[in-house]
Amino acid sequence: MKKPVKALGDVTRQANKKLRRERIFNIAKRLIAAKGLEDFTISELAYEAGVTTPTIHNLFGKKSDIIKELVSNLIEKMQGIALNPPIDPIENAKFFIDNVVAVFEQEGDFYRAAFMSAERVRLFDPRVPDGIFQRAQQLAAPRKEWYESGLFLGNIEPSTMMKRVHNSYRLGRIDWVSGYIDLNQLRHQVLEGMFLVYASDASPELHARLIEEINGLISL
Amino acid sequence: MKKPVKALGDVTRQANKKLRRERIFNIAKRLIAAKGLEDFTISELAYEAGVTTPTIHNLFGKKSDIIKELVSNLIEKMQGIALNPPIDPIENAKFFIDNVVAVFEQEGDFYRAAFMSAERVRLFDPRVPDGIFQRAQQLAAPRKEWYESGLFLGNIEPSTMMKRVHNSYRLGRIDWVSGYIDLNQLRHQVLEGMFLVYASDASPELHARLIEEINGLISL
DNA sequence: CAACACTTTTTACTATCAGTCAAAGCTGCA
DNA sequence: TGCAGCTTTGACTGATAGTAAAAAGTGTTG
Numbered sequence A, B: 001m002k003k004p005v006k007a008l009g010d011v012t013r014q015a016n017k018k019l020r021r022e023r024i025f026n027i028a029k030r031l032i033a034a035k036g037l038e039d040f041t042i043s044e045l046a047y048e049a050g051v052t053t054p055t056i057h058n059l060f061g062k063k064s065d066i067i068k069e070l071v072s073n074l075i076e077k078m079q080g081i082a083l084n085p086p087i088d089p090i091e092n093a094k095f096f097i098d099n100v101v102a103v104f105e106q107e108g109d110f111y112r113a114a115f116m117s118a119e120r121v122r123l124f125d126p127r128v129p130d131g132i133f134q135r136a137q138q139l140a141a142p143r144k145e146w147y148e149s150g151l152f153l154g155n156i157e158p159s160t161m162m163k164r165v166h167n168s169y170r171l172g173r174i175d176w177v178s179g180y181i182d183l184n185q186l187r188h189q190v191l192e193g194m195f196l197v198y199a200s201d202a203s204p205e206l207h208a209r210l211i212e213e214i215n216g217l218i219s220l
Numbered sequence C: 001c002a003a004c005a006c007t008t009t010t011t012a013c014t015a016t017c018a019g020t021c022a023a024a025g026c027t028g029c030a
Numbered sequence D: 001t002g003c004a005g006c007t008t009t010g011a012c013t014g015a016t017a018g019t020a021a022a023a024a025g026t027g028t029t030g
Helices: A010-035 A042-049 A053-060 A063-078 A089-106 A108-120 A132-138 A144-148 A158-177 A183-199 A204-218 B010-035 B042-049 B053-060 B063-079 B089-106 B108-120 B132-139 B144-148 B158-177 B183-199 B204-218
Strands: none
Touching: A010 A042, A010 A053, A010 A063, A010 A108, A042 A053, A053 A063, A063 A108, A089 A108, A089 A158, A089 A183, A089 A204, A108 A158, A132 A158, A158 A183, A158 B158, A158 B183, A183 A204, A183 B158, A183 B183, B010 B042, B010 B053, B010 B063, B010 B108, B042 B053, B053 B063, B063 B108, B063 B132, B089 B108, B089 B158, B089 B183, B089 B204, B108 B158, B132 B158, B158 B183, B183 B204
């Protein structure tokens, strides 16, 4: 029985492979973002990358593996968002969506491709306990301080508020990924949705501020 | 020059053809609803229908024509909706969603397949003025009476309320079509969303009633 | 710098998909 | 029953994902 032996130049080879892989992966992102998942073909990717199709399969596995990889990159990046949000609900909402928009703006192609892929593989299935959906939803939960300080009246279940806030973001994102709205409209739509949800259980003071914010959005 | 001559038995033939077509079209709906547009193949449809693929093409044209037909059927059905909704906002919301659920329940396969197809061909693009989206959105507009009678305070633009109400329905429908939620959950989710939007601009009396309704939903 | 050992790419292939065409088969009526 | 025209089918094309094994390439070491 022979031990399997690593190639002598394995470290260098792996590094090179990673570079090649990265170069092709970026082309894949661009193609998926530009044409959608349906019209993204391995053969076109191979052509654009100047290699043949088996090379793509060698580097990435199946087509669905490319999609999976996009998705896992997405999850990684999304976990870096929204770490130190402001205390005020209105500022909090703005902080959240501004962060999201900034991230999307930087790598729009990638995010649109990744979200398309994610929907396709049902990554955001809300029925999975502890799945991505559940965790993302938690981020939308109203803070305890908002109830303690009387900003929120507490007549509506916090979990209900959370779901509705998350839904505002979710639909906005779907519309953006579908190409129906741009990032400005995304920001507008998500903020409007969040403010309206907050307004449904806000103290008179907060309610007045929210109304002002909502009406201010329209004029933009 | 010969006149093209209709077959002698043309009337009977056309009637039979319509029956065959309908039978296969129903199988197509079932397959699309069950597996999604991506995994719906002409060959499987042919196999399920007990014919060969050219027959499918003869009866329906291209695969995209089947999708188009689903979409045009959907448009037709949606135009037939002539509602006579109750005056009270809460009853109005329930009336709306109960109607929707009843319709979806009756022909679930068709509606899921048709909505998938509609998304695919961007039928619901909100940017098209006077498109389906815009017209559907109008149905969600709050009534003038609600402002005149003081049920709604009028601090938030009616058009804003309309958009948010419509969005509640829209996301619920997307989740149902995607298979994430069933019709009961759809009803729950859409009502919760509509009530929360209403609550953001409701008079104290209406607000109290809405809170009760929202909290009543949870226990179901 | 040449030879080796292993990696990487490619050539050539299979299977499945949508879609086409002309020939064979069938149907409804006289 | 015979036939005109409709309907289905066998046999095909071209595009797609994916695979196996031969060919080409690469980093290291003597």
